[in-house]
Each structure stands twice: as C-alpha cells, then as structure tokens.
Amino acid sequence: MYSIPFNQPYVTRNEWVYVQDALAQGRLSSNGKYTHKCQQFFESTFGFRKTFLAHSCTQALEMAALLLNLGPEDEVILPSYAYVSTANAFALRGCRLVFADSRPDYPGIDETEIERLISSRTRAIVLVHYGGVACNMDPILDLCKRYNLFLIEDAAAALDGYYLSKEGDARPLGSMGDFATFSFHETKNISCGEGGLLVVNNPSFFQEADWVWNRGTNRSDFDKGNRSSYEWVHLGSAFAPSEIAAAWLWAQLENLAVIQKKRAVVWHWYQTHLKEVLPSFSGQLPVIPTFARQNFNTFYLLMDQRRDREDLIAYLKSKEVLSVFHYRCLHLSPYFRDKYQGKPLVEAEKYQDRLLRLPVFADLDVNRLEKKLLS
Incomplete structure (x- = not known):
C-alpha cells in the first residue's frame, strides 16, 4: 500500500x-x-x-x-x-x-x-x-x-x-x-x-x-x-x-482551469525542490522545449542508467511513494521485433530504459510528499 x-x-x-x-x-x-x-x-x-x-x-x-x-x-x-x-x-x-x-x-x-x-x-x-x-x-x-x-x-x-x-x-x-x-x-x-x-x-x-x-x-x-x-x-x-x-x-x-492550476503547483514543486529532497539521485529533470507550453500531465526523471532507475523506484517505495516507468519501445516489442528492419532507435531506447515518472495529480499534497521523502 x-x-x-x-x-x-x-x-x-x-x-x-x-x-x-x-x-x-x-x-x-x-x-x-x-x-x-x-x-x-x-x-x-x-x-x-x-x-x-x-x-x-x-x-x-x-x-x-x-x-x-x-x-x-x-x-x-x-x-x-x-x-x-x-x-x-x-x-x-x-x-x-x-x-x-x-x-x-x-x-x-x-x-x-x-x-x-x-x-x-x-x-x-x-x-x-x-x-x-x-x-x-x-x-x-x-x-x-x-x-x-x-x-x-x-x-x-x-x-x-x-x-x-x-x-x-x-x-x-x-x-x-x-x-x-x-x-x-x-x-x-x-x-x-x-x-x-x-x-x-x-x-x-x-x-x-x-x-x-x-x-x-x-x-x-x-x-x-x-x-x-x-x-x-x-x-x-x-x-x-x-x-x-x-x-x-x-x-x-x-473545472479545467482549477485542475490545471493544481497540477501546475505539483509539477513546479518537483522542478524546484526535487533535488533537495533526493540529493543522492542524479537523474535529469524534464526538458520543456522552447516551442512548447505544457499542460502539467507528466513529471519524469531521466536516470543515468537503468540500474539507477531501479534503485530510485525501490527507494521511493520504501517511502511509500509509487513511481513507474513508461512505454517499452514498439519496434522491440514481442509482436513487432521480428518485423522491424530499420536502424537502431537509440534515443527511444534510452527513454525506455532510463525514464521514471513521478506522481502528479491535482490533489497531491506536496507538503505531505516532502515529509514522506525526508522521513
């Protein structure tokens, strides 16, 4: 739980x-x-x-x-x-x-x-x-x-x-x-x-x-x-x-505007304070390109190695915080890999192996989250 x-x-x-x-x-x-x-x-x-x-x-x-x-x-x-x-x-x-x-x-x-x-x-x-x-x-x-x-x-x-x-x-x-x-x-x-x-x-x-x-x-x-x-x-x-x-x-x-405002608070808290509460983890914070205005759906870290991601998932679990990774590359999937004839997709495979998503939802209490991570 x-x-x-x-x-x-x-x-x-x-x-x-x-x-x-x-x-x-x-x-x-x-x-x-x-x-x-x-x-x-x-x-x-x-x-x-x-x-x-x-x-x-x-x-x-x-x-x-x-x-x-x-x-x-x-x-x-x-x-x-x-x-x-x-x-x-x-x-x-x-x-x-x-x-x-x-x-x-x-x-x-x-x-x-x-x-x-x-x-x-x-x-x-x-x-x-x-x-x-x-x-x-x-x-x-x-x-x-x-x-x-x-x-x-x-x-x-x-x-x-x-x-x-x-x-x-x-x-x-x-x-x-x-x-x-x-x-x-x-x-x-x-x-x-x-x-x-x-x-x-x-x-x-x-x-x-x-x-x-x-x-x-x-x-x-x-x-x-x-x-x-x-x-x-x-x-x-x-x-x-x-x-x-x-x-x-x-x-x-x-209530779209209200929901978006609440999610923005959570996203910006991560962006501003995450390194303070997770000082021993060296994951990169998400990049928002200059041509994008995001909607605060996802906050992720890009870890240095796959093993680093596994370690952070385990650490957050010990703090009762659920984090998840995301997609597996479709060209490497059991259904498609025998059909794929293109070159290696290096960047896609990087995100497959190293990206970790953190909780983001409108009612997330960032003060409670901070206490959990610092406990």
Missing part, C-alpha cells in the same frame, strides 16, 4: 449531479445533452473544427485510420516510444508501420528523422505529444504539405497543451493535424474513467466522420428531420460513449 499513489482521479463533486440530470433527461445512451455540451466546449475553447466523443483515445485513433481508408499498401510513420494504441489503430488496417526515433532532449518524435522515412507508399504521419508537451510542429507540417501526407496528432495526454509556432502564436495541441485524438482515462488531467475524443480539422472528412461515429449510418440526418429513416452508408462502429460518461466529463471540463 502506498501513501502517495502514482495517480488519483480528481472529482469536482458535480459529477453525480450531472449524471442524475442525464437520467432525468430520459436518455442515457449516446449523443444526448452532455455529449453535445462537451463537444461544443472543445470546439469553442480550442478551435477544433469538428469533434466526436469516443469510448477511448484508442477508438478515436481507430476512427482516424478508418476515415483515411488505410490498408496493406500504405505506410504510416510513427514514434516507437509510444503507447501500443498508437500503432494498433493502423496495424489493424494492415498498414506497414515505419518507426521513428525520439528527440535527444525530449521523448517526442525527432522531426529531423522523419523525411528519410518517407516513401512513395507513405500516407500519414502520426505523432505523440508526449506527456502533454508539443512536438516541433512547423517542420512536421511542412513535410506533410510538401509530400501530401495526412497528419494525426495523438494528443492523448495533451489537452490544454500548446505549440508556440514560428509566427509567435500559441496553437492548441490537437488543432493542427487533419485529425487529433485525446484520452480521458483516469490518468489524464481531465477524466471520465475511460473516454476519448476524435478531432477532425480537415473539412473533407466531416461528413464521413459523422457516418463512422453513427455506426456507419446517416442517423444524424434522420435526427435532424431530414430523412424519414436512416440507413447504412459507410463502414462504422459504436464509437460514441454513453451520456453517463459524457455527464461525468462535463463536470471535469467545467
């Missing part, structure tokens, strides 16, 4: 109020009052063009792959240091996965490595804004334009994170790709237990995305009174979550 868990979902106390209101509306299935409120929030707050709530970020990625009609003749470039959902969505369509390395200073995809991986079969680039910190978007957007490629932002942990463009404006993560996906898993800043969002910024896909989200039917036209019935017009599935999940999510979104 840990006195300081790795994560603890934040509760605003309005969640049950809205769930009960959803029940009073007489509709607990998908696409009701709270679904609309959440989707309108994302579109008006962050400028996302069209949004669709989903059961998970995994499903949102699968929707994007389906909308692009990707198949075995297509290649998709993506980071190896990423969660398995990032790859699965495209592997399920039969795509050839082309893995890219991470940046030396930060776990996001190395934008300078992408162009050499582009071939005549490349259809899309998928990037991951690791821990809510932006990838270097201007060079990637330029590559997509020059080679006519689609861009998918896997922004699972990046809600309310921003990219500072070369023009000097702050662009919300998820607003720049043809598609973007977000997670509302309990480990994320905003949570409904399990949940996700597909963002469609490319107008060419607005209609098809609606069909896919509605199980492949033109149900939306029927709901608007434009048809006497609805029918099967496209491949699709049951991607939309229930109103219970949407109502819970709405309570969280109403």
Whole structure:
C-alpha cells in the first residue's frame, strides 16, 4: 500500500449531479445533452473544427485510420516510444508501420528523422505529444504539405497543451493535424474513467466522420428531420460513449482551469525542490522545449542508467511513494521485433530504459510528499 499513489482521479463533486440530470433527461445512451455540451466546449475553447466523443483515445485513433481508408499498401510513420494504441489503430488496417526515433532532449518524435522515412507508399504521419508537451510542429507540417501526407496528432495526454509556432502564436495541441485524438482515462488531467475524443480539422472528412461515429449510418440526418429513416452508408462502429460518461466529463471540463492550476503547483514543486529532497539521485529533470507550453500531465526523471532507475523506484517505495516507468519501445516489442528492419532507435531506447515518472495529480499534497521523502 502506498501513501502517495502514482495517480488519483480528481472529482469536482458535480459529477453525480450531472449524471442524475442525464437520467432525468430520459436518455442515457449516446449523443444526448452532455455529449453535445462537451463537444461544443472543445470546439469553442480550442478551435477544433469538428469533434466526436469516443469510448477511448484508442477508438478515436481507430476512427482516424478508418476515415483515411488505410490498408496493406500504405505506410504510416510513427514514434516507437509510444503507447501500443498508437500503432494498433493502423496495424489493424494492415498498414506497414515505419518507426521513428525520439528527440535527444525530449521523448517526442525527432522531426529531423522523419523525411528519410518517407516513401512513395507513405500516407500519414502520426505523432505523440508526449506527456502533454508539443512536438516541433512547423517542420512536421511542412513535410506533410510538401509530400501530401495526412497528419494525426495523438494528443492523448495533451489537452490544454500548446505549440508556440514560428509566427509567435500559441496553437492548441490537437488543432493542427487533419485529425487529433485525446484520452480521458483516469490518468489524464481531465477524466471520465475511460473516454476519448476524435478531432477532425480537415473539412473533407466531416461528413464521413459523422457516418463512422453513427455506426456507419446517416442517423444524424434522420435526427435532424431530414430523412424519414436512416440507413447504412459507410463502414462504422459504436464509437460514441454513453451520456453517463459524457455527464461525468462535463463536470471535469467545467473545472479545467482549477485542475490545471493544481497540477501546475505539483509539477513546479518537483522542478524546484526535487533535488533537495533526493540529493543522492542524479537523474535529469524534464526538458520543456522552447516551442512548447505544457499542460502539467507528466513529471519524469531521466536516470543515468537503468540500474539507477531501479534503485530510485525501490527507494521511493520504501517511502511509500509509487513511481513507474513508461512505454517499452514498439519496434522491440514481442509482436513487432521480428518485423522491424530499420536502424537502431537509440534515443527511444534510452527513454525506455532510463525514464521514471513521478506522481502528479491535482490533489497531491506536496507538503505531505516532502515529509514522506525526508522521513
């Protein structure tokens, strides 16, 4: 049992109020009052063009792959240091996965490595804004334009994170790709237990995305009174979550600024005081690139050696503080390693072996944490 868990979902106390209101509306299935409120929030707050709530970020990625009609003749470039959902969505369509390395200073995809991986079969680039910190978007957007490629932002942990463009404006993560996906898993800043969002910024896909989200039917036209019935017009599935999940999510979104402020306190405490309370450990503090405005999702240390990470995990456990490492490289996974034919991805493997994540959640009492570490 840990006195300081790795994560603890934040509760605003309005969640049950809205769930009960959803029940009073007489509709607990998908696409009701709270679904609309959440989707309108994302579109008006962050400028996302069209949004669709989903059961998970995994499903949102699968929707994007389906909308692009990707198949075995297509290649998709993506980071190896990423969660398995990032790859699965495209592997399920039969795509050839082309893995890219991470940046030396930060776990996001190395934008300078992408162009050499582009071939005549490349259809899309998928990037991951690791821990809510932006990838270097201007060079990637330029590559997509020059080679006519689609861009998918896997922004699972990046809600309310921003990219500072070369023009000097702050662009919300998820607003720049043809598609973007977000997670509302309990480990994320905003949570409904399990949940996700597909963002469609490319107008060419607005209609098809609606069909896919509605199980492949033109149900939306029927709901608007434009048809006497609805029918099967496209491949699709049951991607939309229930109103219970949407109502819970709405309570969280109403408190986004409060949650972010609380998480920022924890993150900055680590950045300022961690070396004082862990003087014998020599891990590097996280790097936030100058082009990124982070959202305080993740705080990590980059240890000098894998053994150092194991020692620190054990030490923190003795203090009743739970710390965890993160992804295993996808190109080295049991499923894919026999298929991988590229060069060693040195930086990605560095993060696999040496990165350690520390607890960050809105209700974490840093004074209590400090006492635990100094005891």
